[in-house]
Amino acid sequence: MAPTRRPSKSKYTADRGVPGAFEGETVTRRRFMTGTAHGAGALATMGFALPALAFAIGPIFNNDTLGWQTIGTPDMFPDDNYIPAVIVIAPGIGEAGNSTVYIRARNASIDTTPPTQFNRWIAISTRCAHLGCPVRWVPASERFICPCHGGVYDLQGVRVGGPPPRPLDRFFTRLHDGYVQVGARYSVNSELRAFSPRDPGEPLDGIGQYLYPSRPSVRI
Amino acid sequence: MPKLPAVPIPPRFLPQPPPPGTQRGRPRTPLEKGAEAGKSAVDWIDERTSLSGGVRWALFRKVPKGTNWFYTLGSATMIAFLNQAVTGVFLAMYYRPDAGGGAYESVRYITNDVFLGQFVRGMHKWGSSVMVILVFLHMGRTFFFGAYKYPRELNWVIGVVLLILTMTMSFTGYLLPFDQRSYWATIVGVNINGTGPLLGPYLSDFLRGGPEFSATTLSRFYSIHMLLVPGAIAAMIGAHLYLVAKLGTTAPPWLRAKPEPELVEEQL
Numbered sequence: 001m002a003p004t005r006r007p008s009k010s011k012y013t014a015d016r017g018v019p020g021a022f023e024g025e026t027v028t029r030r031r032f033m034t035g036t037a038h039g040a041g042a043l044a045t046m047g048f049a050l051p052a053l054a055f056a057i058g059p060i061f062n063n064d065t066l067g068w069q070t071i072g073t074p075d076m077f078p079d080d081n082y083i084p085a086v087i088v089i090a091p092g093i094g095e096a097g098n099s100t101v102y103i104r105a106r107n108a109s110i111d112t113t114p115p116t117q118f119n120r121w122i123a124i125s126t127r128c129a130h131l132g133c134p135v136r137w138v139p140a141s142e143r144f145i146c147p148c149h150g151g152v153y154d155l156q157g158v159r160v161g162g163p164p165p166r167p168l169d170r171f172f173t174r175l176h177d178g179y180v181q182v183g184a185r186y187s188v189n190s191e192l193r194a195f196s197p198r199d200p201g202e203p204l205d206g207i208g209q210y211l212y213p214s215r216p217s218v219r220i
Numbered sequence: 221m222p223k224l225p226a227v228p229i230p231p232r233f234l235p236q237p238p239p240p241g242t243q244r245g246r247p248r249t250p251l252e253k254g255a256e257a258g259k260s261a262v263d264w265i266d267e268r269t270s271l272s273g274g275v276r277w278a279l280f281r282k283v284p285k286g287t288n289w290f291y292t293l294g295s296a297t298m299i300a301f302l303n304q305a306v307t308g309v310f311l312a313m314y315y316r317p318d319a320g321g322g323a324y325e326s327v328r329y330i331t332n333d334v335f336l337g338q339f340v341r342g343m344h345k346w347g348s349s350v351m352v353i354l355v356f357l358h359m360g361r362t363f364f365f366g367a368y369k370y371p372r373e374l375n376w377v378i379g380v381v382l383l384i385l386t387m388t389m390s391f392t393g394y395l396l397p398f399d400q401r402s403y404w405a406t407i408v409g410v411n412i413n414g415t416g417p418l419l420g421p422y423l424s425d426f427l428r429g430g431p432e433f434s435a436t437t438l439s440r441f442y443s444i445h446m447l448l449v450p451g452a453i454a455a456m457i458g459a460h461l462y463l464v465a466k467l468g469t470t471a472p473p474w475l476r477a478k479p480e481p482e483l484v485e486e487q488l
């Protein structure tokens with residue numbers, strides 16, 4: 001037997017034979033109350049859930065730049081060896097918020113990136129590009145060496161051994177009132193092209209820069 | 221509705237009829253009076269909650285033949301979790317999540333100066349490893365006994381969530397002593413999270429509470445470690461055990477189910 005088509009239901013509750021229906025009513029009062037109660041519950045829940053969520057993920061969009069930090073005078077930094085300096089990367093927590101940077105003067109014979117007012121000194125971050133352990137500059141071998149998993153970098157901070165996926169990060173530098181200052185961090189790919197800062201472990205060659213987007217709020 | 225099995229109280233603890241020849245209204249001993257009071261208190265609650273049915277449903281289950289010591293690994297894990305919860309609450313009475321040196325100092329104070337502090341901290345510290353080991357042993361038991369098969373897949377999935385939550389506890393707890401080891405291990409751990417493509421960078425920023433490890437990072441880890449994840453674990457254990465009681469446990473794989481005789485004839 002062919003299935004008989006059911007006659008389409010009227011949108012009026014009175015026509016559908018709902019008990020106690022009002023003239024012209026399309027939504028039963030029971031349905032309306034159910035919807036209202038659910039809606040009010042959802043609204044009340046979102047009232048605390050959304051602010052809490054925003055509170056938790058808010059810092060991702062923060063951009064509290066620490067500005068320029070003075071680290072010394074131009075005559076302190078040779079162009080063939082690194083001098084360590086301590087800068088603050090997270091204020092308010094004492095030593096745990098400090099970090100070492102290695103500085104040398106730009107050397108036209110090895111630094112091939114075009115000179116600007118922000119790279120007259122090369123400031124290399126000690127944060128290993130593998131997973132963030134502190135690398136150490138070893139002058140005798142002219143290498144940065146990481147204690148954690150054997151990452152090794154050359155004088156330019158470019159990886160020559162171990163697991164790091166990109167060179168060491170750098171900081172902008174400038175001359176200000178006769179002092180050398182260190183500014184914001186930036187990351188570089190294996191050709192030393194500058195990118196917005198990325199976390200360690202994130203390659204920047206090939207599609208790496210797209211797989212590991214930079215922070216929306218921190219762009220160079 | 222099948223009748224629930226009676227509570228298996230050994231006969232000698234059941235109420236005895238008065239010895240022959242004694243008065244019916246013999247004065248009761250203090251012990252009997254105490255037992256009576258306890259019973260009426262339990263009855264008072266049960267009359268208002270009907271909890272005893274649920275307790276009997278959960279605890280007096282039939283278990284398959286061949287149930288053995290490996291079946292206790294889940295309960296052992298749960299005891300390890302309770303140990304972490306209780307010792308953790310007491311550690312929280314002294315601990316200060318202050319990245320400026322206060323955290324390290326408060327842990328030093330617990331270890332060296334608080335009465336039994338070193339012991340309670342040790343229970344928590346070593347207990348965390350015990351819990352992780354037990355979770356894996358229990359997981360191995362359910363795997364090798366085929367206990368993840370229909371209809372228990374969902375319990376396996378809940379188990380995986382519990383495993384992840386347990387690892388999250390280990391990760392977030394490791395930072396709290398705030399010594400060199402905690403600090404660098406957390407830096408490395410957060411950066412490992414960051415190596416996930418597309419979402420990784422946001423995940424590591426969320427964990428640190430910003431682009432650099434800061435004071436926020438420690439408070440965040442502390443809150444996740446002592447509020448968020450323990451609550452989630454407790455809820456998940458509840459769901460896990462509900463399913464264990466609901467579905468019953470599996471027989472060991474070396475025991476073959478014996479079909480009913482009439483079913484055997486039908487097959488012939």
Ligand code: HEM
Nearest residue numbers: 291294295297298359362367375376379380382383469470
């Ligand atoms: C916090 C961690 C956990 C606790 C407290 C816990 C607790 C328990 C308990 C008490 C049982 C009763 C039977 C037994 O002990 O063997 C059980 C059963 C079970 N658990 Fe877990 N568990 C945890 C983690 C896991 C994990 C990581 C898995 C696997 C991924 C898992 C899968 C199962 C399965 C499939 C059963 C059913 C066993 C059967 O029916 O024979 N559980 N769990």
Ligand code: FES
Nearest residue numbers: 128130131146151
């Ligand atoms: S963190 Fe430097 S090699 Fe892994």
